[in-house]
Amino acid sequence: MAARRPFQWPALLTSDGRGIAYGGDYNPDQWPDSAIDEDIRLMRLAHVNTVALAIFSWDKIEPREGEFTFDWLDRVIAKLGKAGxxxxxASATASAPIWLYVKHPEVLPIDKYGHTVNPGSRQSWQPTSPVFREYALRLCRKLAERYKDNPYVTAWHMGNEYGWNNRYDYSDNALKxxxxxxxxxxGDIETLNAAWGTAFWSQHVNDFSEVLLPRHMGGDAMVNPAQQLDYxxxxxxxxLDFYKAERDAIAEICPDKPFTTNFMVSTDQCCMDYAQWAGEVDFVSNDHYFHEGESHLDELLCSDALMDSLALGKPWYVMEHSTSAVQWKPLNTRKRHGELMRDALAHVAMGADAINFFQWRQSASGAEAFHSAMLPHAGEDSKIFRGVCELGEALQTLSAAGIQGSELERSDTAILFSAESEWATRSQTLPSMKLNHWHDVRDWYRxxxxxxxxxxxVPLAYDWSDYRTIILPTVLMLSDNDVQRIAAFAQAGGTVIIGYATGIIDDLFHVGLGGYPGAGQGLLRDMLGIRSEEFNILGDEAEDEPHEIRLTNGITSRLWQNDVTFIATDTAVVAAYTGTEAADWELDAVPAITSHPYGKGTAIYVGCDMxxxxxxxxVGAFGIEADDSRAVHTIRRTADGVRFDCYLNRDTQPVSVTDIDGDPIIAYRCGNGSTHGEYVLQRNSILITKRVE
Structure with a gap:
């Protein structure tokens, strides 16, 4: 791992600067000045103690080129600060003013078809545009000069959700x-040719001036996957370079306040390599929006598990989530009673020390008018606002109990995640177009x-050597160094679980030869004690063909089976394919799941989807301790030996948890059971207890 910036947490305006941060995005520029005092009255009623300000306010700060109007922002900050x-x-650069686009249309991104991306939404600018960078950094410096000594500004919020609308730019600036x-x-062009495999389809380039972006190439044309991965x-x-330029422009003037930017991690999106980004912020922040349906809580916990790893176990910041429904999904479900509180406290249970929403006051117009907020269209006398106030009280209670600054206890099992493997699974050149590394991480987590x-x-690039078990689900791409680290982990006594589509290619998108999985020059195969020759891909598209294959242990595979043609003499077969469908595909009795001793450890191969x-x-067969509880239990500990136990009900029906030792700090939608130390958790409940160890 590269060197990281030192952890620095933003202070609150409390007497000691401590406490769980609670609030949300505040956009007073959408409202008349008369609304500000009313907003602050209601914020205090809700126990709000922090807001993210000016995220989309560039045109309010600089309404015309070179004309800066800070008086309104001064007044808002002063009123907020005096209210505690x-x-x-924010750096306010996420959305540029229209005058800039009119004067400099050359800063607009270009899509892969050669069309200009028009202004009017967020991030309608090229990350590589020197013109846009000049304007953006000027604004950053102006803000830093104005507010470097302001005691009410305790942190800097750079940009907003970098990559949301300009992740893929095909402009001439981007090409250069x-x-x-x-x-x-x-370094040299022949190294690039070898890496990209340009001998295929006559793609050899003679000089870097001939290197092209992977623009649209025709109706069914397939992009060179190595070129696409590098793009x-x-x-x-x-x-990331643009973020650092903005951060550093402010840090030159105002170095003493912490910097962050909001990541976008949930299990339907993880667009950037946040394992890199996390080292460039002073505290890690995330925007998380719940997944509709029965996976709601599980998905939240899985995303938070990655956030806690990105933060290296230090507390992290929920910069945005929603009080109820959003307006940007195909299905915008609202939250049920209790989910507003449960979701927020679930983030706390997973290591967050800041709970914030988009946004404070629900917009009356614009693209996000139907996105829920802390103060909804219905106003103060509403279920949502009462829930917001109730949550504020709960967070104050937890702050008073001293949970802020405590750290989440680690598991002994790590599921490894790689942003690059996630990008690779989107390639249209793979044996199946239905692979999704991040979703497989979620399925293993659940x-x-x-x-x-x-x-x-845990990110693949991080240190996971202290875990007992590591799991690699559809980590499609493994470098030689990755494989060596995995083998060393097993040699030292760890258990490694390798998924069916893991290690198929290396970090250049080259297929390892000699059989699958081929990563590591055959070392991965040696560690597993198996070799596969072909992939058996199933799907509804094949009419009158079997759509699933059973295993001898009762499991069913529905997408991908590896045809294992060799196992070492000391490889144990945990399960094989069986039945008429397996026979039809000539897989009957072929090993599907195997276990192989390696050094002091064990290498398990799961050769099919599950x-x-x-x-x-x-889980039991893999040596992982398990029980049948429907409650999730997490532990946060302080440096001086105080322990907070958090229990969440994953079910729609009541769940009992027993042998609870400690004083209940939060007992939301739960009560005492029939025996001492027993609590009954209702749907959408959470129990948090405190004790000194």
């Missing part, structure tokens, strides 16, 4: 920057929860 509400001040990026990475890396790096075991989710219920059934 700290300000996380991509060529420079490739030259820096590869994904380039897009991540260009936005399967383990079903078995009563909470795992951590759903979360099948994963839960196999």
């Amino acid at each position: 509400i700290a300000v996380d001040l 920057a991509f060529r420079s990026w490739c030259k820096k990475k590869y 994904e890396r380039f897009g991540n790096d260009m936005l 399967g383990l929860l079903d078995a009563g075991h909470r795992a951590d989710v 759903d979360r219920h099948d994963i839960a059934l196999l």
Whole structure:
């Protein structure tokens, strides 16, 4: 891992600067000045103690080029600060004013079809545009000069959700920057040709000036996957570079206040390589929006598990989530009674020390008018606002109990995540277009929860050597160094679980030869004690063909089966394919799941896809401790030995938890059971207790 910036948490305006941060995005520029005093009255009623300010306010701050109007922002910050509400001040560059686009249309991004991306939404600018950068950094410096000594501004909020609308830019500026990026990475053109495999389809380039962006190439044309993967890396790096330029422009003037930017991690999105980004912020922040349906809580916990790892176990910041429904999904479900409180406190249970929403006051117009907020259209006398006040009281109670600054206890099991493997699974050149690394991480996480075991989710690039078990679900791409680290982990006594589509390619998108999985020059195969020759891909598209294959242990595979043609003499077969469907595909009795001793440890191969219920059934066979509890239990500890135990009900029916030792701090939608130390958790409940160890 590269060196990180030192952890620095933003202070509140409390007497000691401590407490759980609570509030949300505040956009007073959408409202008349007369609304500000009413907003602050209601914020105090709700126990709000922090707001993110000016995220989309560039045109209010600079209504015409070079004309800066800070008086309104001064007044808002002063009123907030005097009310005890700290300000996380944005760089305001996420959405540029129309006058800038009119004067400089050359800053607008270009899509892969050559169309200009028009202004009117967020991030309608090229990350590589020198013109846009000049305007953006000027604004950053103006803000820093104005508010560097303001005691109410306690943190800087850079940009907003970098990559939301300009992750993929195909402009001439991007092309020039991509060529420079490739030259820096590869050094000489023949190294690039070898990496990209340009001998295929006559793609050899003679000079970096011939390197192209992977623009649209025709109706069913397939992009060179190695070129596309490098373009994904380039897009991540260009936005990270832009973030750092904004941060550093402010830090030169105001170095003493912490910097962050809001990541976008939930299990339906993880667009950037946040394992890199996390090292460039002073505290890690995330925007998390719940997944509709029965996976709601599990998905939240899985995303938070990755956030806690990105923060290296330090507290992290929920910068945005929703009080109820959003307006940007195909299905915008609202939250049920109790979910507003339960979701927020679930983030706390997973290590968050800040709970914030988008946004404070629900917009009356614009693209997000139907996105729920802390103060809804219905106003103060509403279920949502009463829930917001109730949550504020609960967070104050937890702050008073001293939970802020405590850290989440780690699991002994790590599910490894790689942003680059997630990008790679989107390639249209793979044996199946239905692969999704991040969703497989979620399914393994949920399967383990079903078995009563909470795992951590850890970036592949980080240090996971202290875990007992590591799981690699559809980590499609593994470098030689990755494989060596995995083998060393097993040699030292760890258990490694390798998924069916893991290690198929290396970090250049080259297929390892000699059989699958081929990563690591055959070392991964040696560790597993198996070799596969072909992939058996199932799907409804094949009419009158079997759509699933059973295993001897009762599990069913529905997407992908590896045809294992060799196992070492000391490889044990845990399960094989069986039945008429397996026979039809010539897989009858072929090993599907195997276990192989390696050094002091064990290497387990799961050669086919499984759903979360099948994963839960196999947990015991993999040596992972399990039980049948439907409650999730997390522990946060302080440096001086205070322990907070958090219990969440994952079910729609009441769940009992027993042998609870400690004083209840929060007992939301739960009560005492029939025996001492027993609590009954209702739907959408959470119990948090405190004790000194």
